[in-house]
Amino acid sequence: MKNKGFLATAPAIVLTACVTINVYFPAAEAKEAAKEFVEGVIGADAAPAVKATPKSGGMSAMLNMQRRVDLWSVIGIGSAYAQSKPDITIRTPAIQAIQSRMSSRFDATLRAGFDAGALGFSADGMVVVRNADKLALKDRVAVNAAVADDNRDRKALYREVAVANDHPEWEAQIREVFARQWIDSARSGWWYQSGGDWKQK
Numbered sequence: 001m002k003n004k005g006f007l008a009t010a011p012a013i014v015l016t017a018c019v020t021i022n023v024y025f026p027a028a029e030a031k032e033a034a035k036e037f038v039e040g041v042i043g044a045d046a047a048p049a050v051k052a053t054p055k056s057g058g059m060s061a062m063l064n065m066q067r068r069v070d071l072w073s074v075i076g077i078g079s080a081y082a083q084s085k086p087d088i089t090i091r092t093p094a095i096q097a098i099q100s101r102m103s104s105r106f107d108a109t110l111r112a113g114f115d116a117g118a119l120g121f122s123a124d125g126m127v128v129v130r131n132a133d134k135l136a137l138k139d140r141v142a143v144n145a146a147v148a149d150d151n152r153d154r155k156a157l158y159r160e161v162a163v164a165n166d167h168p169e170w171e172a173q174i175r176e177v178f179a180r181q182w183i184d185s186a187r188s189g190w191w192y193q194s195g196g197d198w199k200q201k
Helices: 002-018 027-042 059-066 091-118 137-164 168-184
Strands: 120-123 127-129 189-193 197-200
Touching: 002 027, 027 168, 091 120, 091 137, 120 137, 120 168, 137 168, 168 189
Parallel strands: 120 189
Antiparallel strands: 120 127, 189 197
């Protein structure tokens, strides 16, 4: 008798287990926030980002359809969304203070290093001294110090944005979005890392 009772309730248990808490990362909103922040640091007239044209048909079309339609809900297995339209805020005192410091540092020291080809954006959203020979000897200590300070602020920025939006677990994704945005917004002639190599815009 006990076995029959268990078998009768088993389907309900399975369906309950299939109800997922789907807190998705808002990539588009994060990119918009990153663009606003980055342009606040290096200037709004940076080079526009090149948008990739999605391929039509095949696997790409299937993935796009899956993004638009919750296929599990079609067969009666629900998804519980903690946030239906999440936003990414960068308007907190801590983040604004970081942006102010980075903007001042960029204009005072780092911009000249990028223009000279001495500095570049790494693939993980940091600043790297890629060719110190491009710097005047008298400027090297100050530029190295500015790069170290800026990278500390960058680490703090990615953490603060994730925490400010109540999802500390998003820090790595926030960092990836910002890393792409630094490169997208880089001026013509600036260097950046891609696939382990240095490239110039």
